[in-house]
Structures are given as structure tokens and as C-alpha cells.
Amino acid sequence: MIxxxxxxxxxxxxxxxxxxxxDEWNYRVYGKCSHPNWHGxxxxxxxxxxxxxxxxxxxxxxxxKLKQIIEKVIIQRCDHKNLNLDVSFLQGVIPTTENLVxxxxxxxxxxxxxxxxxxALLYAVKLYETERNFAEYCPYSRI
Amino acid sequence: MIxxxxxxxxxxxxxxxxxxxxDEWNYRVYGKCSHPNWHGxxxxxxxxxxxxxxxxxxxxxxxxKLKQIIEKVIIQRCDHKNLNLDVSFLQGVIPTTENLVxxxxxxxxxxxxxxxxxxALLYAVKLYETERNFAEYCPYSRI
Amino acid sequence: MIxxxxxxxxxxxxxxxxxxxxDEWNYRVYGKCSHPNWHGxxxxxxxxxxxxxxxxxxxxxxxxKLKQIIEKVIIQRCDHKNLNLDVSFLQGVIPTTENLVxxxxxxxxxxxxxxxxxxALLYAVKLYETERNFAEYCPYSRI
Amino acid sequence: MIxxxxxxxxxxxxxxxxxxxxDEWNYRVYGKCSHPNWHGxxxxxxxxxxxxxxxxxxxxxxxxKLKQIIEKVIIQRCDHKNLNLDVSFLQGVIPTTENLVxxxxxxxxxxxxxxxxxxALLYAVKLYETERNFAEYCPYSRI
Amino acid sequence: MIxxxxxxxxxxxxxxxxxxxxDEWNYRVYGKCSHPNWHGxxxxxxxxxxxxxxxxxxxxxxxxKLKQIIEKVIIQRCDHKNLNLDVSFLQGVIPTTENLVxxxxxxxxxxxxxxxxxxALLYAVKLYETERNFAEYCPYSRI
Amino acid sequence: MIxxxxxxxxxxxxxxxxxxxxDEWNYRVYGKCSHPNWHGxxxxxxxxxxxxxxxxxxxxxxxxKLKQIIEKVIIQRCDHKNLNLDVSFLQGVIPTTENLVxxxxxxxxxxxxxxxxxxALLYAVKLYETERNFAEYCPYSRI
Numbered sequence: 089m090i091x092x093x094x095x096x097x098x099x100x101x102x103x104x105x106x107x108x109x110x111d112e113w114n115y116r117v118y119g120k121c122s123h124p125n126w127h128g129x130x131x132x133x134x135x136x137x138x139x140x141x142x143x144x145x146x147x148x149x150x151x152x153k154l155k156q157i158i159e160k161v162i163i164q165r166c167d168h169k170n171l172n173l174d175v176s177f178l179q180g181v182i183p184t185t186e187n188l189v190x191x192x193x194x195x196x197x198x199x200x201x202x203x204x205x206x207x208a209l210l211y212a213v214k215l216y217e218t219e220r221n222f223a224e225y226c227p228y229s230r231i
Numbered sequence: 232m233i234x235x236x237x238x239x240x241x242x243x244x245x246x247x248x249x250x251x252x253x254d255e256w257n258y259r260v261y262g263k264c265s266h267p268n269w270h271g272x273x274x275x276x277x278x279x280x281x282x283x284x285x286x287x288x289x290x291x292x293x294x295x296k297l298k299q300i301i302e303k304v305i306i307q308r309c310d311h312k313n314l315n316l317d318v319s320f321l322q323g324v325i326p327t328t329e330n331l332v333x334x335x336x337x338x339x340x341x342x343x344x345x346x347x348x349x350x351a352l353l354y355a356v357k358l359y360e361t362e363r364n365f366a367e368y369c370p371y372s373r374i
Numbered sequence: 375m376i377x378x379x380x381x382x383x384x385x386x387x388x389x390x391x392x393x394x395x396x397d398e399w400n401y402r403v404y405g406k407c408s409h410p411n412w413h414g415x416x417x418x419x420x421x422x423x424x425x426x427x428x429x430x431x432x433x434x435x436x437x438x439k440l441k442q443i444i445e446k447v448i449i450q451r452c453d454h455k456n457l458n459l460d461v462s463f464l465q466g467v468i469p470t471t472e473n474l475v476x477x478x479x480x481x482x483x484x485x486x487x488x489x490x491x492x493x494a495l496l497y498a499v500k501l502y503e504t505e506r507n508f509a510e511y512c513p514y515s516r517i
Numbered sequence: 518m519i520x521x522x523x524x525x526x527x528x529x530x531x532x533x534x535x536x537x538x539x540d541e542w543n544y545r546v547y548g549k550c551s552h553p554n555w556h557g558x559x560x561x562x563x564x565x566x567x568x569x570x571x572x573x574x575x576x577x578x579x580x581x582k583l584k585q586i587i588e589k590v591i592i593q594r595c596d597h598k599n600l601n602l603d604v605s606f607l608q609g610v611i612p613t614t615e616n617l618v619x620x621x622x623x624x625x626x627x628x629x630x631x632x633x634x635x636x637a638l639l640y641a642v643k644l645y646e647t648e649r650n651f652a653e654y655c656p657y658s659r660i
Numbered sequence: 661m662i663x664x665x666x667x668x669x670x671x672x673x674x675x676x677x678x679x680x681x682x683d684e685w686n687y688r689v690y691g692k693c694s695h696p697n698w699h700g701x702x703x704x705x706x707x708x709x710x711x712x713x714x715x716x717x718x719x720x721x722x723x724x725k726l727k728q729i730i731e732k733v734i735i736q737r738c739d740h741k742n743l744n745l746d747v748s749f750l751q752g753v754i755p756t757t758e759n760l761v762x763x764x765x766x767x768x769x770x771x772x773x774x775x776x777x778x779x780a781l782l783y784a785v786k787l788y789e790t791e792r793n794f795a796e797y798c799p800y801s802r803i
Numbered sequence: 804m805i806x807x808x809x810x811x812x813x814x815x816x817x818x819x820x821x822x823x824x825x826d827e828w829n830y831r832v833y834g835k836c837s838h839p840n841w842h843g844x845x846x847x848x849x850x851x852x853x854x855x856x857x858x859x860x861x862x863x864x865x866x867x868k869l870k871q872i873i874e875k876v877i878i879q880r881c882d883h884k885n886l887n888l889d890v891s892f893l894q895g896v897i898p899t900t901e902n903l904v905x906x907x908x909x910x911x912x913x914x915x916x917x918x919x920x921x922x923a924l925l926y927a928v929k930l931y932e933t934e935r936n937f938a939e940y941c942p943y944s945r946i
Binding site for chain 2: 099102121173174218
Binding site: 392 | 518519520521522523524525567570573574575576577579580581638640657
């Protein structure tokens with residue numbers, strides 16, 4: 089089993105806010121991350137595909153094609169956008185790193201697996217909100 | 232002459248927008264950076280102090296004190312904030328990296344030089360908007 | 375299953391030395407790492423928590439709280455300290471990266487899991503002694 | 518179970534080219550990566566060993582010895598070389614990152630496990646072709 | 661005076677070889693860097709423009725335009741190429757980092773200054789051959 | 804004028820302590836950095852040489868030779884050592900980053916300039932105590 093990863097970047101605004109709760113609840117839970125005028129991040133996204141290399145090409149997936157899929161599915165919809173307001177597939181999602189990484193995985197699964205070698209799988213998606221805070225979603229990990 | 236640098240980080244929202252111009256002008260000049268719902272960045276700030284080390288301490292400036300000054304003067308006012316709306320000393324400033332770095336220098340000059348060794352100067356301020364785009368203000372550089 | 379990580383830093387002195395062995399044995403096994411006047415490192419620590427996000431907050435664990443726990447349990451006891459002499463929970467431990475990472479995991483497990491969402495677990499602790507040498511302890515990994 | 522990693526670097530030329538296929542096929546599949554005059558990379562290699570620390574030394578493997586093994590087995594044969602032309606164990610291998618990482622694992626397995634503590638295993642090999650494109654081979658991972 | 665920088669990347673093959681000298685001379689001077697089958701690097705290029713921000717835009721230069729100029733003038737001609745064989749403006753140049761950085765500066769000067777604000781100058785070009793070896797050309801620096 | 808830089812690393816223990824002052828003075832000035840049982844750092848050292856490339860070699864200085872000089876003059880004397888106790892040329896020097904960088908410059912000047920092309924100079928030495936705190940000594944900079 090070989091894991092190939094492509095790293096991408098985008099810059100976005102967001103705030104952490106649960107609209108079903110009061111402002112006090114949100115400030116108590118999220119602190120400065122709930123600031124109503126927004127803040128933002130340079131997000132770094134890693135997309136991991138697992139599979140066996142195609143014997144003719146030596147590729148699990150053409151990383152140039154993977155780059156284009158990430159560009160189309162995630163970057164063009166999130167880069168220089170407001171993650172609470174502008175992104176259709178994030179409507180109703182509180183944009184914590186945990187929730188973003190799962191939503192990105194679900195958007196990427198079908199187009200990535202269509203472009204990969206036979207039997208290859210989207211294995212994990214990792215998102216860095218800052219260099220020090222990051223989350224990974226991997227449905228195949230078990231404890 | 233010795234140059235000491237302290238690096239800090241903050242996360243903020245902004246947009247590039249000149250309110251004296253039309254929306255078309257702004258979109259033509261700034262493109263996606265003028266997106267009305269904001270976007271944001273993990274900013275990295277470097278503050279450079281130049282001078283001779285104090286012979287008793289070996290310090291041009293105590294970098295712990297420099298950290299506190301940067302924290303008070305810049306980070307607490309900009310971190311998890313909107314640079315167009317929330318920061319008093321940036322009112323009327325289009326928040327390009329070029330303009331930010333000059334504004335930060337002017338805020339930092341007096342408190343930094345008060346804390347440094349005799350004759351030491353705030354020499355430069357460098358700001359990374361992304362790992363690939365950054366600006367430096369250094370009034371002592373000449374061409 | 376989502377994995378969230380918080381990265382922290384501390385600076386410490388240490389030497390590799392097994393007091394039950396002779397100085398020759400130590401020098402033969404550890405070389406310059408057994409230097410009696412100590413050496414030191416900028417350690418980078420990554421703490422990984424695994425779980426499901428709390429549906430109200432979107433958090434597996436509040437990374438601000440995780441930062442405070444790491445600060446209290448590890449950083450305040452190890453930063454600017456001597457790992458052989460000064461740290462109570464490292465008494466009798468040869469401070470190789472392998473041994474440190476397991477000791478840190480054991481110190482962090484209870485307070486981290488108390489602060490995480492229901493059912494979340496301290497999953498792994500990773501420690502970089504240098505950018506090129508690092509160790510990870512993950513009791514849930516199997517071969 | 519503890520995982521220790523040593524990171525190394527080498528610089529090499531290569532091209533992606535399947536000699537059993539036409540030049541058109543190669544250009545269609547590999548694009549600029551099949552450029553006949555070669556291109557090259559600064560490769561970063563991570564070698565991961567899994568095991569229990571030896572109780573006398575606190576080491577899963579002496580990372581100094583691991584460094585020497587990587588140097589002898591991989592770096593001296595690949596650094597400042599052409600991966601298509603110069604490396605005996607890569608004859609017949611299309612040098613995609615996927616294929617390289619599996620070939621490196623196979624070369625490293627025996628000497629690394631001979632040098633590690635009892636029962637320790639070469640667990641994974643990770644290779645960065647660029648900061649944004651990398652592959653990992655881990656025969657113990659299952660989906 | 662404000663300095664703005666844009667960082668870019670390309671991957672290329674090269675060898676260090678002075679064709680006016682014997683193979684022995686080349687091997688003695690350049691060692692493994694003269695290997696006849698080439699080697700290669702992930703080059704990182706930083707382009708620095710100095711000037712005053714345009715008061716209407718807040719830009720010394722639109723970094724999006726600067727990116728396009730670097731792409732057209734340097735990246736498209738050097739990326740996935742052989743620097744000894746494929747690049748017209750490097751004919752007759754021994755591709756040391758020192759020589760490359762001066763050649764890149766000369767190619768970039770006119771198009772960059774045409775795109776910058778009034779009076780702004782191409783100030784410096786910095787090229788990293790590896791993370792540990794790099795060169796900078798700055799015709800305005802004096803000793 | 805071209806500036807070439809070589810980056811190196813070493814790991815050392817130190818404490819900040821002025822032996823001509825009382826323990827209270829030292830603790831008040833240096834805080835945890837004066838801890839009597841030492842602490843340590845992974846230091847990163849950058850050595851900058853300025854000059855014109857030799858027309859036959861294209862080198863301001865052979866970076867392989869520069870690496871060897873840094874290794875001999877600085878790394879072998881400081882790596883895995885105690886900077887307060889073990890290094891002859893640092894006797895009587897309080898090992899702040901400011902003082903270290905000037906001492907390193909003075910040790911390197913003669914051997915580096917002997918190895919460089921005609922007229923080339925050791926231009927600057929930069930030392931990172933941590934990724935966030937660093938100092939540069941450049942006797943040719945003027946304000």
C-alpha cells in the first residue's frame with residue numbers, strides 16, 4: 089500500500105459561531121474565535137490517496153490531476169472567501185478545523201477516486217488552520 | 232552593529248478596497264482580494280532592532296521585553312480582528328502588506344526604542360501575508 | 375474518527391547517560407550525546423487527540439484548552455530546564471526521544487481526556503529533538 | 518510501540534519515461550516530467566523504525582547508526598546522480614515517487630533491522646519529491 | 661522605502677562544468693556537482709522590488725502581476741528543464757547559484773520595473789539551490 | 804556584488820549569567836534563561852560571503868569548502884557542548900545570541916576570506932537561537 093499526498097493552500101475568513109446558541113454561549117465557548125467582524129487564516133490542505141501504483145505509469149494517481157481536482161473542488165470555492173457565508177457545501181457547518189476536514193473529504197472522495205488507479209482510495213484529508221493547529225479525517229483509521 | 236529579530240504571529244481578516252473608488256475600480260485593481268465578505272491570513276511579523284549589546288547584559292534588547300511590546304502594540308489589537316474595521320491605528324489605511332508594515336513600524340518605534348540599549352533603533356519591520364508574499368519597511372535603507 | 379493536533383515548543387538541556395553503566399559504556403553507546411557538561415535542544419512537541427466532534431461546538435477538543443494543558447503538564451516543567459536533573463516525572467528515565475515521548479504521553483493522558491469531547495482519546499505524542507530526528511508514541515498502533 | 522524517524526536529503530536528476538511506450542504516450546502521460554534533457558529535485562527522505570526501546574540504552578535504534586545506513590544504502594548511490602541511469606537497484610524502475618519509495622524500503626529493510634533493537638522493524642519510508650508532492654510506503658498499513 | 665518580495669519555485673537539472681577546461685579540472689573544482697549524467701534541484705526564487713507604495717492602490721507592485729512576470733520570464737523557461745542545455749539566456753553561463761541569480765536579475769529588470777509603481781526598482785534576486793545553499797544578487801548593496 | 808550563504812546547525816547547552824553580578828541581578832535580568840542547571844538550543848548558523856564570482860569557476864566561494872571551514876571553526880567546537888564551559892574562544896563571553904554572533908564572525912573571518920575568490924569578504928553571520936529569536940552581525944551595515 090502506497091500513500092501519495094498533494095499539499096495545497098488557500099486563504100479565507102471565518103468565525104466560529106453556532107447560530108442556534110446565544111452570543112454569550114458562543115463567546116464563552118469560542119472566545120476571540122467568535123469575533124463578529126471575522127478573522128482569517130492561510131489554510132494548508134493535504135490530500136492523501138492510498139493504492140497500488142499502476143504498473144504502466146508508476147502512479148497511484150497523477151499528482152497533476154489531483155492538483156486540478158483539489159483546485160476545482162476546494163480552492164476555487166474557498167480561496168479568498170468567507171467560509172461561513174460563501175461556500176455552498178459548508179452551509180450549516182460550524183467551520184472548526186474538525187468540521188472542515190470532514191466536509192472537504194466528502195467533496196473530494198468521488199472525483200479523486202475516479203481519477204486514481206484501479207482500487208485506489210481517498211485515504212485522508214489533513215487541514216492546517218495554523219502551523220500549530222491542525223486536524224485530519226481518516227475514515228479508515230481505527231482505535 | 233548587531234541586528235536582533237523577534238518573530239510573532241497573528242490571524243486576521245481583511246479585504247483590499249479603496250473606498251474613494253468605485254467597486255469596478257476595486258475589482259479591476261484587487262481582483263479576488265477585494266471580495267466583500269472578507270478573506271484572511273496567518274500573518275508572520277518580524278521586528279528588527281539594531282544596536283550595540285549592553286556590555287553588562289549582552290543584550291541589544293531583551294527579546295522577552297520585545298515580545299511583550301509586540302504583543303501589546305500589535306498582536307492584541309490585530310489578532311482575530313478585521314484589519315479594515317477593528318484597528319484604530321489602521322483607520323483610513325488600505326491594508327496591503329506594504330501599508331501595514333509601515334503602520335506597524337510607526338506604532339512600534341517609540342516603545343521599542345525606550346526598551347532597547349542606549350542608542351539602539353527600531354531598524355525594520357517585515358510582514359509575511361503568506362509564505363510567498365511579504366513586505367519589509369526599513370527607513371534606513373538607501374538605494 | 376478525526377485527529378486534532380496541537381504543536382508546542384520548549385528548550386532544554388540534557389545528556390544521554392545510563393548511571394548503572396560505566397563512563398566508557400556510555401561514551402561508546404551515546405558518543406557526544408553523553409558529554410558531561412550537557413548539551414540541549416529546541417524540542418517541538420505534537421499532541422494528537424482522536425474522537426468525534428461535539429455536535430454543538432464542532433470541537434473534538436478546544437485547542438486553546440489543549441494548549442493550556444500542555445503548557446501546565448509539560449512546558450512549565452521542562453522549558454529552560456535540565457531533563458536529567460530538574461523534572462520529577464523523568465527521574466530515572468534516560469532522556470532519549472523514545473523515552474521522553476512515552477513519559478509525556480503518560481503525563482498528558484488523564485488531563486487531556488478529561489478536557490476532550492465524550493469518548494475522545496489522547497492518541498499519540500510526537501517529539502522532535504531536531505528537525506531530522508523525532509519519535510512518536512502511539513499505543514493504538516499495531517503491526 | 519514507538520516510531521523513530523530520521524530525515525535525510527539528496528539531490529538528483531530524473532525523468533518519467535516508460536521505455537516500453539512511444540514518446541507520444543510518455544508525453545501524454547507525464548507531460549513536462551518526461552522532458553528528454555532531464556530535470557531534478559531536492560529529495561527529502563524519512564525512514565521510520567518501529568519497536569520498543571532497549572531498556573539499557575533507551576533507543577529503538579541509534580539514530581546515528583540509522584543515519585549511516587541511509588547514507589550508505591541510499592544517499593551515496595543517489596545523491597548528485599541520475600535516477601534513470603546511474604543507480605543499480607533502480608534499473609527498470611520508472612522513477613515516480615511511488616516507485617522510488619518502495620525500492621528504497623526494500624534496500625533499507627535488512628540493514629536497518631539488523632541495527633535496531635530486538636524485534637524492531639523498518640516500518641515506513643516517506644519521500645518528498647517537492648514540499649507539495651510526496652509518497653509513503655508502509656507495508657503494515659491496512660485499509 | 662518598502663521592499664516587497666514574491667517567492668516562486670522551479671525544478672531543474674544541471675551540472676557544474678566549464679567547457680573550456682579539462683574533465684580533470686572540472687572534477688577537481690566541482691566534485692560530484694560535475695557528474696556527467698546531471699543532477700537537479702528544487703530551486704526557490706525570491707524577487708525583491710523596492711519603492712514607495714502607490715497612494716491609490718497601496719501597492720509598490722501588484723504581487724499577482726509580479727508572479728505572472730516571474731512565471732513568464734523565468735519559470736516557463738527553466739522549470740522541468742536542463743539549465744545547461746535548454747535555456748537560451750543561460751547559454752555560455754556555468755550554472756552556479758551565483759551566476760544564475762545575476763542572469764535572472766538581468767532578465768527580470770525591465771519587465772518588473774515596467775509593472776511597478778513610479779520609481780520602483782528591481783532591488784534583488786535571491787535563489788536557493790537547497791535550503792542550506794543560496795545566493796543573492798543586489799547591485800545596490802555596497803561595502 | 805553577490806552574497807552567498809551557507810546554513811549549518813549545532814546543538815548546545817548554555818545559560819545567561821554575568822559572573823560579575825549577583826544571582827539576584829542575573830535572575831532579574833535573564834529570568835529562566837539564567838537557570839543554574841542549564842538549558843539548550845538547536846542553533847542554526849548562516850554565514851554570508853560577499854564578492855564577485857571567479858570567472859573560471861562561477862564561485863564567490865566553493866560552498867563545500869565553506870561548509871568545511873564552518874564545521875572546523877564552529878561546529879566541532881560548539882556542537883553537543885556547553886557554551887559557557889567548553890569553548891575556548893567564548894571564555895568570558897556571556898552567551899547571548901548577540902555576543903555569539905560577533906564571536907563567530909571573528910573566528911570565521913580569516914579562514915573564510917582565505918578560501919574565497921579574490922577580494923571576497925565575510926559579510927555577515929546570522930544565528931537563530933530559536934525559530935523566533937535571532938541575531939545578525941554585519942560590520943559593513945551602516946545606519
